[in-house]
Amino acid sequence: MFSVFLSPGSTLTFEDLVPVLYQEGRYQGDPVTLGIGGFGRVELMTTLSHGKYYAVKRVSKKHIVSKRQEEHILFEKEILKAIQSDFIIRLHAAFKDTRYIYMVMEFCSGGEIWTKLKEVGRFEESIAVFCTACVVEAYSYLHKKNIMYRDLKPENLMLDVKGYVKLIDFGFAKEMVRGDKTYSFVGTPEYIAPEIIKNQGHDFAVDFWSLGILIFELLAGSPPFSSSEPQRIYAKILDGVLKFPPYMSEAAKSIISKLCRPRPGQRLGNTKNGIKDVRHHRWFSNINWHKLRMRQIDAPTIRLIRKGPCYINFDRFPYDQTKADEEFSGWDRDF
Incomplete structure (x- = not known):
C-alpha cells in the first residue's frame, strides 16, 4: 500500500x-x-x-x-x-x-435508484419529487463550486439509510469558470443535451437538461429519447419532441418542458435567477427546501428500501478472483 x-x-x-x-x-x-x-x-x-x-x-x-x-x-x-x-x-x-x-x-445501504425504479416500474409523483429535490440540492452545491456534474442518471443516485438521495460517480465532472464553454463529448446517450451533440460548446446548462430527462424517467420508467442505437437517440434529442404519457401531471410536464428547452439560455435553472427558478417551480410546491437541507423531511423513498442483511438492497454479483496486471508508469504519484 x-x-x-x-x-x-x-x-x-x-x-x-x-x-x-x-x-x-x-x-x-x-x-x-x-x-x-x-x-x-x-x-x-x-x-x-x-x-x-x-x-x-x-x-x-x-x-x-x-x-x-x-x-x-x-x-x-x-x-x-x-x-x-x-x-x-x-x-x-x-x-x-x-x-x-x-x-x-x-456506504448507502438503500441501494441504487435505478434498481428501485426497475422493481416498481415507475415512481409515484411524491417519490420522484423528493428524489429530484435531493439532486437539485447536490447541483446547487456543485454549481456554487463551479463544478458541472454531466452524468446524471438513475444509476448514479443512491439511497442512504434514511432514504435520502446522494449523487455518486464524478468521472465526468468538470471545473468550469462561469461564462466559459467546453467541447468534450461526454455523458450517457439518453441524457446528453443537444448542444453537446452539436458540438457547439456547453456549460452548466447541460445539468439542467439532464434533470428534465431524469424527472421524465422517474415518472415514466424510461427516458423520453431512447433507442438501441446511440445515433438514433441523438437524432431524437435534436428533434426535441417530448411525448408525455397520459398519466403524467400538468406540473411534471411543465417542469420537464422548461428544463429540456433546446436552447441552453432559455432553460429553467440557467436564466438569471439560476437554480432558484427550479426550486420555485410548482412541481416542488410540497417541498420545504430548508427542512430538506436539514434532513428533517421523512423521505417517501423509505418504503422502497427492503429490510434484511446490509446488502439486501443490492443486486448480487459473483466474486471475481482474477487479478489485474501491475502498472508502474507513476501517473498515480499524487493519488
Missing part, C-alpha cells in the same frame, strides 16, 4: 478493512460486491474495530491507463475530497498498490 488520503478525523488504514461476506444464497461465504462498472468493482467492506460499513471502489490502474482516464480519476478524487454535502457521496480515504487504486466511500 502506498500513499493515502484520509478525510479529516479519519484514521482508517487499508489493513483495517475486511470484506463483508454473503450470509446466505448461492454466493454464501463470498465477499459482497455492490456493483460492477466498466472501470472495476465496488465491494462492501467493514472494520473489525467499530463495525462501520464502507463501499470500496477498486479500479485497475492498467485499465485506467489504457482508457486514458488518469486525469479523470485524479480529478474525481480531488473533487470528492473537497466536497461536504449531505446530497453527495463522501470519500473517506483513498489507497493504492501496484495493481489498483481504491476509493473508500460512504
Whole structure:
C-alpha cells in the first residue's frame, strides 16, 4: 500500500478493512460486491474495530491507463475530497498498490435508484419529487463550486439509510469558470443535451437538461429519447419532441418542458435567477427546501428500501478472483 488520503478525523488504514461476506444464497461465504462498472468493482467492506460499513471502489490502474482516464480519476478524487454535502457521496480515504487504486466511500445501504425504479416500474409523483429535490440540492452545491456534474442518471443516485438521495460517480465532472464553454463529448446517450451533440460548446446548462430527462424517467420508467442505437437517440434529442404519457401531471410536464428547452439560455435553472427558478417551480410546491437541507423531511423513498442483511438492497454479483496486471508508469504519484 502506498500513499493515502484520509478525510479529516479519519484514521482508517487499508489493513483495517475486511470484506463483508454473503450470509446466505448461492454466493454464501463470498465477499459482497455492490456493483460492477466498466472501470472495476465496488465491494462492501467493514472494520473489525467499530463495525462501520464502507463501499470500496477498486479500479485497475492498467485499465485506467489504457482508457486514458488518469486525469479523470485524479480529478474525481480531488473533487470528492473537497466536497461536504449531505446530497453527495463522501470519500473517506483513498489507497493504492501496484495493481489498483481504491476509493473508500460512504456506504448507502438503500441501494441504487435505478434498481428501485426497475422493481416498481415507475415512481409515484411524491417519490420522484423528493428524489429530484435531493439532486437539485447536490447541483446547487456543485454549481456554487463551479463544478458541472454531466452524468446524471438513475444509476448514479443512491439511497442512504434514511432514504435520502446522494449523487455518486464524478468521472465526468468538470471545473468550469462561469461564462466559459467546453467541447468534450461526454455523458450517457439518453441524457446528453443537444448542444453537446452539436458540438457547439456547453456549460452548466447541460445539468439542467439532464434533470428534465431524469424527472421524465422517474415518472415514466424510461427516458423520453431512447433507442438501441446511440445515433438514433441523438437524432431524437435534436428533434426535441417530448411525448408525455397520459398519466403524467400538468406540473411534471411543465417542469420537464422548461428544463429540456433546446436552447441552453432559455432553460429553467440557467436564466438569471439560476437554480432558484427550479426550486420555485410548482412541481416542488410540497417541498420545504430548508427542512430538506436539514434532513428533517421523512423521505417517501423509505418504503422502497427492503429490510434484511446490509446488502439486501443490492443486486448480487459473483466474486471475481482474477487479478489485474501491475502498472508502474507513476501517473498515480499524487493519488
